[in-house]
Amino acid sequence: DQQVKQNSPSLSVQEGRISILNCDYTNSMFDYFLWYKKYPAEGPTFLISISSIKDKNEDGRFTVFLNKSAKHLSLHIVPSQPGDSAVYFCAASDDDYKLSFGAGTTVTVRA
Amino acid sequence: DVKVTQSSRYLVKRTGEKVFLECVQDMDHENMFWYRQDPGLGLRLIYFSYDVKMKEKGDIPEGYSVSREKKERFSLILESASTNQTSMYLCASRTTGGVLETQYFGPGTRLLVL
Numbered sequence: 001d002q003q004v005k006q007n008s009p010s011l012s013v014q015e016g017r018i019s020i021l022n023c024d025y026t027n028s029m030f031d032y033f034l035w036y037k038k039y040p041a042e043g044p045t046f047l048i049s050i051s052s053i054k055d056k057n058e059d060g061r062f063t064v065f066l067n068k069s070a071k072h073l074s075l076h077i078v079p080s081q082p083g084d085s086a087v088y089f090c091a092a093s094d095d096d097y098k099l100s101f102g103a104g105t106t107v108t109v110r111a
Numbered sequence: 112d113v114k115v116t117q118s119s120r121y122l123v124k125r126t127g128e129k130v131f132l133e134c135v136q137d138m139d140h141e142n143m144f145w146y147r148q149d150p151g152l153g154l155r156l157i158y159f160s161y162d163v164k165m166k167e168k169g170d171i172p173e174g175y176s177v178s179r180e181k182k183e184r185f186s187l188i189l190e191s192a193s194t195n196q197t198s199m200y201l202c203a204s205r206t207t208g209g210v211l212e213t214q215y216f217g218p219g220t221r222l223l224v225l
Contacts, residue, residue, distance in 0.1 A: 002152070002153070004153070006153070009151070032211060034211060034212065041120070041218060041219075042218055042219075043115070043201055043203070043215075043216030043217050043218050043219055044154070044201070044216050045216070046212045046213075046214070049211065049212055089153060089154065091154075093211055096211065097142075098156060098159070098169070099154075099156070099211065099214065100156075100170075101146075101153040101154040101155070102153050103150075103151050103152055103153040104153050
């Protein structure tokens with residue numbers, strides 16, 4: 001059973017607006033969370049991460065929020081750009097070793 | 112520059128064939144991983160290796176085996192390919208003790224089993 005869930009398979013957003021991607025998890029032992037971005041015909045690349053001791057981490061246009069009590073995290077992209085069109089995977093770990101991934105959300109940024 | 116390469120981008124095989132997927136990394140990483148990516152399921156870990164000749168099962172090892180004879184190379188083997196093994200296969204590597212962000216992925220092999 002999947003321990004990391006991304007319930008929105010796709011998201012369409014206008015260029016310049018905010019993209020919000022959501023991720024839920026069931027394993028309370030997860031203590032580190034990452035977001036990966038994947039373009040077609042390429043492997044996933046690391047985007048941003050957050051430790052369970054924090055509730056927010058920012059890197060330029062990307063911010064990840066963690067709500068441990070709700071077992072929920074979200075990725076905000078502001079402002080969205082055409083180059084952000086990709087598949088985004090949420091991932092989590094409880095052992096600093098293996099990653100559990102969500103199903104992914106395909107983001108399309110419209111000009 | 113970090114590099115994980117996979118021997119084939121696309122592969123078409125027949126049911127029952129033995130299939131080898133090869134992955135090579137040039138970063139001297141100890142840890143290597145094989146995932147499969149399927150729509151609606153994301154990336155699922157098949158096997159991983161934390162050193163030469165060492166391997167551990169991931170979440171979905173059934174129908175697969177692996178080989179790690181050299182540090183830089185990690186092979187995924189489908190002993191008798193079946194149609195439900197049609198998928199995108201991704202290899203990754205990471206150094207021991209390195210932060211999770213340093214797990215680098217190859218471009219993937221799209222396998223079609225007929």
